[in-house]
Amino acid sequence: MKEIFVRLDRCxxxxxxxIACAVEHSQxxxxxxxxxxxxxxxxxxxxxWVAPEHKLPVLCRHCEDAPxxxxxISGAITRTPDGVIITDEAKCIxxxxxxxVCPYGVIGRHLETHTAYRCDRCPDQDEPACVSACPTKALxxxxxxxxxxxxxxxxxxEMLAGEGG
Amino acid sequence: xxxEILNKSIDxxxxxxxxxxxxxxxxxxxxxxxxxxxxxGFGEIGVCCRNCTMGPCRIxxxxxxxxxxxxxxxxxxxxxxxxxRMIAAGAAAHSDHGRDIAHTLLLTAEGKGGxxxxxxxxKLKRLAAEYDIPxxxxxxxxxxxxxxxxxxxxxxxxxGPIQFTRRAPAKRVELWQKLNVDPRGIDREIVECMxxxxxxxxxxxxxxxxHGLRTAISDGWGGSMVATELSDVLFGTPKPxxxxxxxxxxxEKMVNIIVxxxxxxxxxxxxxxxxxxxxxxLAKEKGAEGINLAGSCCTGNEVLMRHGIPLAGNFLQQxxxxxxxxxxxxxxxxxxxxxxxxxxxxxxxxxxxxxxxxAKFPGxxxxxxxxxxxxDIAKEIVRTAVEAFPYRAPEKVxxxxxxxxxxxxxxxxxxxxxxxxxxxxxLDVIKSGAxxxxxxxxxxxxxxxxxxxxxxxxxxxxxxNDILVVNTGCNAIACAKxxxxxxxxxxxxxxxxxxxxxxxxxxxVLHMGSCVDISRILVVCxxxxxxxxxxxxxxxxxxxxxxxxxxxxxSIGTYVVASGVYTVLGVAPxxxxxxxxxxxxxxxxxxxxxxxxxxxxxxxxxxxxxxxxIAAKRRALGI
Numbered sequence: 001m002k003e004i005f006v007r008l009d010r011c012x013x014x015x016x017x018x019i020a021c022a023v024e025h026s027q028x029x030x031x032x033x034x035x036x037x038x039x040x041x042x043x044x045x046x047x048x049w050v051a052p053e054h055k056l057p058v059l060c061r062h063c064e065d066a067p068x069x070x071x072x073i074s075g076a077i078t079r080t081p082d083g084v085i086i087t088d089e090a091k092c093i094x095x096x097x098x099x100x101v102c103p104y105g106v107i108g109r110h111l112e113t114h115t116a117y118r119c120d121r122c123p124d125q126d127e128p129a130c131v132s133a134c135p136t137k138a139l140x141x142x143x144x145x146x147x148x149x150x151x152x153x154x155x156x157x158e159m160l161a162g163e164g165g
Numbered sequence: 166x167x168x169e170i171l172n173k174s175i176d177x178x179x180x181x182x183x184x185x186x187x188x189x190x191x192x193x194x195x196x197x198x199x200x201x202x203x204x205x206g207f208g209e210i211g212v213c214c215r216n217c218t219m220g221p222c223r224i225x226x227x228x229x230x231x232x233x234x235x236x237x238x239x240x241x242x243x244x245x246x247x248x249x250r251m252i253a254a255g256a257a258a259h260s261d262h263g264r265d266i267a268h269t270l271l272l273t274a275e276g277k278g279g280x281x282x283x284x285x286x287x288k289l290k291r292l293a294a295e296y297d298i299p300x301x302x303x304x305x306x307x308x309x310x311x312x313x314x315x316x317x318x319x320x321x322x323x324x325g326p327i328q329f330t331r332r333a334p335a336k337r338v339e340l341w342q343k344l345n346v347d348p349r350g351i352d353r354e355i356v357e358c359m360x361x362x363x364x365x366x367x368x369x370x371x372x373x374x375x376h377g378l379r380t381a382i383s384d385g386w387g388g389s390m391v392a393t394e395l396s397d398v399l400f401g402t403p404k405p406x407x408x409x410x411x412x413x414x415x416x417e418k419m420v421n422i423i424v425x426x427x428x429x430x431x432x433x434x435x436x437x438x439x440x441x442x443x444x445x446x447l448a449k450e451k452g453a454e455g456i457n458l459a460g461s462c463c464t465g466n467e468v469l470m471r472h473g474i475p476l477a478g479n480f481l482q483q484x485x486x487x488x489x490x491x492x493x494x495x496x497x498x499x500x501x502x503x504x505x506x507x508x509x510x511x512x513x514x515x516x517x518x519x520x521x522x523x524a525k526f527p528g529x530x531x532x533x534x535x536x537x538x539x540x541d542i543a544k545e546i547v548r549t550a551v552e553a554f555p556y557r558a559p560e561k562v563x564x565x566x567x568x569x570x571x572x573x574x575x576x577x578x579x580x581x582x583x584x585x586x587x588x589x590x591x592l593d594v595i596k597s598g599a600x601x602x603x604x605x606x607x608x609x610x611x612x613x614x615x616x617x618x619x620x621x622x623x624x625x626x627x628x629x630n631d632i633l634v635v636n637t638g639c640n641a642i643a644c645a646k647x648x649x650x651x652x653x654x655x656x657x658x659x660x661x662x663x664x665x666x667x668x669x670x671x672x673x674v675l676h677m678g679s680c681v682d683i684s685r686i687l688v689v690c691x692x693x694x695x696x697x698x699x700x701x702x703x704x705x706x707x708x709x710x711x712x713x714x715x716x717x718x719x720s721i722g723t724y725v726v727a728s729g730v731y732t733v734l735g736v737a738p739x740x741x742x743x744x745x746x747x748x749x750x751x752x753x754x755x756x757x758x759x760x761x762x763x764x765x766x767x768x769x770x771x772x773x774x775x776x777x778x779i780a781a782k783r784r785a786l787g788i
Contacts (some may be wrong), residue, residue, distance in 0.1 A: 015223070015230075019206035022227050031206050032741050035226040043227065133203045 001083050004121070005147045006057055006130055009148045010138030011047065013055030018043040020133030024122055039112035044119040045130055046106065057130070057139060059120035068098035068107060068118075071163045076116075084123075117164065166674050171303040174481070174616030176414040176646060178565035182485040185563050191512060194482045194503065198612045209245040217364040225357055226620055226742050229788070244743035245370035245377075246362040248719070251738075252360035252377045254718030256466055258500055260320070260351045260388025261523075262428055266395045267316045269430050269536045273399065274309035279432060280540030285307055289577075292394055294327055307397070316391055322350035326682055329394070329684075330386040332691050333401055336700040337729060341382065346727065348383035353588035355380060359375035364493065370746055378727040378758065382720075385724030390684035396467070397576065401432050403470035403678065405583065405671075410645035412482065413568030414475035415491050419457035420448045422550045423486055425527040426498035427679065431469035434461065435496060436468055444547050451554045456547070461486060462501050463679035469573050470678050478572070479617075479642035480714075481610040486667040487515050490561035493725055494550030498534070499524045501609070501715065507673040514556035516549055528641065571633065571650040571675035577688045583671055589671075592755035595693075596668055596788050599661035601631045602705030602779035603693075605686045606640045607721065608713035611736055617710035619735045619768040624649060628673040631659035632779060640711070642741070649674045683721055688729055702729025702759025705782040707775040711735035712770055726750075729759035731778045733771045737764045 019031065026034035027043035034041045045059035062085045067078040069085060076091035077098060082145065087098070088106075092115040103126045107118045120126040131141045140147070170183045173195050181776060186193055207213040212224040224243060238246070251609045272278040276404050283289055286305045289312065293300050305408055328346050331338060341347040348354050358380050361367035367376070397403070415421045424432040438444060439456040459477040460468050465723040468474040477486055480501055486492050486549060487509050496517040497504060507528020510517035519526050520534035520542075532546050549701030557744065575583075584590045594600045596781050604627050610616055620643035624634050628649070638719050644650055656664035658673040666673050677685045693700045707724040710718050712735055725732050755761040765771040 014205060015207070015225075016203065016205055018230075020225075026469075031209060031226075032737060035210070035741065036744075040227055043229070135205075137201075137227060146441075 011120045013041035020129040024129035050068040067101040071097045073102045181565045211739035212242040212741035237469045241370040241745045245373040251716045252777040254716040256384035263391035271313035273526035279538040283676040289398045320351045320707040325349035327387045329390040336695045340395045346379040351387045354383045381723035389681040392681040393684045403576040406473040408473040409568045410476035412565045418454040420453045423495045424464045425461035427500045434539040437541035457721045466679040468685040479639035493553040571645040575675040606712030607706045611714040621647040623768035628658040631661040634674040641676040705779040709733040726760035733763045
């Protein structure tokens with residue numbers, strides 16, 4: 001099962017992932033059409049600025065033990081067989097309890113549809129739109145094992161370099 | 166052939182060369198576009214502002230993020246300012262080209278032009294008359310000196326008017342004056358663009374766009390027209406001429422030299438130098454049968470129009486020329502020259518020779534061109550090319566066989582000539598409905614659009630519907646390669662246009678020159694409007710740039726609209742982030758200036774927009 005990971009040193013803050021996310025969650029699926037649509041297509045990830053110089057996209061982690069799912073009073077939030085946490089718009093009553101308990105602050109409130117929305121990992125795409133769009137590949141779509149293996153490789157190289165130096 | 170390659174162009178030489186490029190691991194413009202994707206959405210819709218260091222700022226088009234830049238600029242202001250800067254850059258490029266030609270005329274008149282002469286004395290006198298310069302009993306050099314100085318002064322003029330703007334119908338000039346968009350000087354308007362778009366100056370999008378019109382008019386009816394008219398004086402006014410187009414014009418047995426870029430000052434001298442017996446002998450000594458000159462982009466159009474030099478290809482084919490392995494030198498000056506040519510030429514024996522102090526490129530051999538010593542420098546450049554011939558690697562040579570016959574050289578004077586000395590026959594066939602109207606189709610290539618697909622299909626669709634097409638630039642080259650620039654091309658036209666073409670022996674698509682020669686189209690429009698006693702905006706005419714990409718094209722589109730002509734773009738300009746600016750340019754402008762923009766990437770739908778527009782204009786004129 002793949003997750004969306006962020007390589008923490010890569011983001012340039014161009015917000016391209018946000019644009020791609022909103023476009024993917026539009027009816028027309030293209031920017032020029034999407035910006036004129038109602039309800040307004042919404043981005044589901046957020047490029048945050050960490051002063052003074054770091055930028056970082058933050059998005060739903062689809063937690064194994066998801067606080068939002070446990071907290072949802074109307075049963076709108078469930079987990080798909082692929083492990084993706086989804087919000088059923090039809091069942092959402094707009095109580096914002098999920099927003100309250102989400103440790104990442106990545107659940108949005110759609111003022112036109114009066115429902116909560118969040119990352120759905122782009123079920124129509126092989127790779128989520130934000131990952132495909134990222135010009136610096138700060139966002140990657142990998143399994144936990146693959147991502148960890150890469151991190152271990154870097155750590156091991158650095159440890160040996162430290163010994164040599 | 167792989168579908169992926171077929172989708173990039175409709176031109177078989179491009180398919181052929183891209184397969185060669187792929188096998189050799191050579192990168193082209195198409196791979197670089199793929200590597201850029203997805204491109205920044207903020208830039209695509211024009212809501213990114215980098216004009217001060219409180220920014221860069223951008224407006225969230227979805228309305229969740231910031232709706233104003235740090236200074237308070239809204240999407241409307243940012244989009245309009247960015248557009249004005251594009252117009253400024255485009256007008257600057259055309260007008261600086263015009264300035265260079267005026268400079269060459271000045272040097273020539275002073276006897277300091279290193280090999281140039283005044284080829285069209287009759288045109289010199291006609292232009293002198295427009296400037297009230299006496300011609301009786303004076304030598305052409307004396308007249309040229311006064312004309313060059315008068316034209317030179319247009320660039321630094323403060324209060325206007327620019328003389329050539331007065332070629333527009335009186336109603337048009339009055340409208341420009343009423344709207345306060347009559348240009349005061351060529352350089353002044355461009356400078357003012359930069360002033361207005363500086364932080365905290367012009368923040369009213371309508372006011373900004375109006376200045377865009379004024380700047381663009383100073384290009385089309387100013388700098389570009391200067392470039393065209395003075396080039397005709399120096400190098401001759403084009404007359405119908407036969408030639409060929411496409412990569413097949415390269416000759417395996419010859420030293421192949423490509424002139425690429427824009428200004429004819431360089432290419433005219435290269436053309437003279439390749440005929441120099443000393444250099445021809447050198448080519449033979451090096452094992453070639455001779456020297457073969459071909460043109461690319463607008464420089465190609467300039468030497469085609471005046472001398473019938475074959476066209477090697479248009480904008481997106483410049484890298485492919487090098488990949489044929491058969492080009493000894495690609496000689497460039499300014500505009501639309503890909504910096505990738507340096508690294509690419511390094512994979513071959515090809516000499517990539519830059520010549521302008523304004524335009525240097527990594528990996529190029531720089532042989533600086535100065536008009537005072539033009540012929541000597543041209544000889545040195547050609548010698549460098551010839552000397553590269555022995556280093557050609559025969560195993561790398563791959564020249565596609567395709568080349569297509571064409572007829573070009575349709576200057577305004579040549580069109581009037583073809584009509585028997587007056588515009589009346591053209592007016593008659595337009596009034597009778599045999600020819601429904603005229604469309605000017607121009608502009609670049611853009612790898613976002615299948616190469617030449619929109620150009621060729623739009624033009625075919627228009628002539629099929631009895632609309633006479635006049636074209637320039639990379640559209641003209643696309644049409645040449647598609648066999649539309651020959652009298653037999655009339656077989657693809659509707660019955661009315663076909664009969665007119667057959668009677669006159671002309672193609673249904675008239676090649677009027679390079680991108681600055683769109684000024685010729687303006688002159689034709691003005692003449693037709695004056696003959697009918699109406700404004701240009703009343704005419705059954707339209708403009709189109711189906712595959713545009715450059716800032717020059719933005720200026721062109723704007724001066725065409727400011728001249729009162731409906732203009733259809735095949736690629737959306739970066740303005741969609743402001744619905745207000747979009748509304749102004751695609752709707753509101755018509756009621757003010759008589760012209761407006763439309764955006765339509767599908768060439769068949771774009772043709773329909775033009776057909777409908779021309780039909781509506783005909784109805785309004787009662788014809």
